[in-house]
Amino acid sequence: MYICTNSNDRIMSSNVRVRFAPSPTGPLHIGGVRTALYNYLFAKKHGGDFLLRIEDTDQTRFVPGAEQYIIEALAWCGISPDEGIGGETIGNGPYRQSERKSLYRKYVDQLLAVDKAYIAFDTSEELNTLRQMAKDAGATNWQYNYITRGNMKNSLTLPKEEVKAKIEAGASYVVRIKLPRDHEVRFEDTIRGWVSVNTNNMDDKVLYKADGMPTYHLANIVDDHLMGITHVIRGEEWLPSAPLHVMLYEAFGWERPVFAHLPLLLKPDGPGKLSKRDGDRLGFPVFPINWSNPETGETASGYRELGFFPSPFVNMLALLGWNPGTEQEVFNLQGLIEAFDLSKVSKSGAKFDFEKGKWFNQQYLRALSESELAVELKKALDKEGLSYNEAHLGKIATMMSERATFPQDLLAEGRYLFIPPATYDEKTRNKRWGKDSAGMLQDLAARFETIPDFTETNIEAAFKGYLAEKELGFGKVGPSFRLALTGRGLGPSMFTICEVLGKQEVLSRIAKAVEILG
């Protein structure tokens, strides 16, 4: 049960029902995912329902695979619809607007009957011409509104019989909303407070297209009403059309939902909102999971394939435009649900910061248990077909996790633990490999040979014993020792590395290094 005294001071008490309603014109970008996430968090926070609806009223922009992508991307994020596409369907369907086509006509007629809408015969070409003329004349935007509609070809200007005749003759027409003149439309947005627009600045938007499909505006109001949506949480790009929606609710005489317009995700570089076209241009993905258009073959990379875990990915998105009011930054989905509060969503747009995003993933990775890390490492190894000793995986993964951001780093940073170095880092070699290095390593190898139980502590004892006996500093032997075994100049403790490698491998690598490096 959700109790709020929010909108217009009206007390409402009903089950929260929110919806995410993307149009299947391509992959969902991270801004869209965030919108879905906020809707989901809000619903779950209040014990309500989250619905997924597909707004495909524009048949010309349909992209195959897009709907499936949306479902898969949300599922990866842990966002599962309670109802609608990809969820359990409970009586309010269908949930694709194209499949609801026949249902909208009734509502258009209802509006027509009470003179809240009218039929217009003007063609797109005619309107474009008018708009272009206005533009050329330096005038402000030409609008189909209370002033101009008197000069257009519509049911307001044409005799009834002519309208009827045209329709019967099969003339194509649209239905437009009939906005009253000089009416102040006001509504309270949960995030922005009172928003007010005068109808003189709005135009008579098309509600019903010539192809018999409703426009987004009509479909969205009808569906939200029929589906019992209580809160409309969507991007700020919808704010300018919200007054139109308010007018539609009034025209129908329906109670309207509470509106909350989210701030946009902005490009980290230049101006503007983050868009799908940004693809990989900025050096990071803008999509949750990989996308490939089955028709054009275009592809774009996703966070999932990059190595992001769902939890930190969602965590990062949640904090872009919202904060819990405390200093906590790391959350899992459940934690987000508990902490989420629409009133703490900020008003201004947020530039996306990939570096911070990586930090969330790193935090998550580091908090994984040894066995969980081992699983990740195993996956990376299997993917490359490398062989390994299962018993050492946990230890290695934990060791490498300190310098990893993504699971694949577990292997990338410690590949030498599985295959001998093919080359030796040139810089380290020049700086650390001296004339006496080979001899020292051979001495060490001889001592290692005698260690019965080849463990980290025993290896360290042998190594330090050698140092003490020869009165050598760690820096004299350590780096060349590391170079010989790993081919690199930096990394985790050599003693741990030796134990994991095993005595035979250590001895053989020393021998090989002595031979190659001299």
Added chain:
RNA sequence: GGCCCGUUCGUCUAGCGGUCCAGGACGCCGCCCUUUCACGGCGGAAACACGGGUUCGAUUCCCGUACGGGUCACCA
């Protein structure tokens, strides 16, 4: 251009009239730990767009300016 929305460190943000010469996080820099790298610890540089009000007192409230964003399709 019209309309609408916004404006605190480079970035994400805390702040809802006095506790703010503004707090946290990412990134950056320095120091410590350490054979090295990383992790970790400590410290540092870094912001209230500007101008008017209102008030005993404004980062916080109001107005204007500037700047930024969104939107102006038979697209969503």
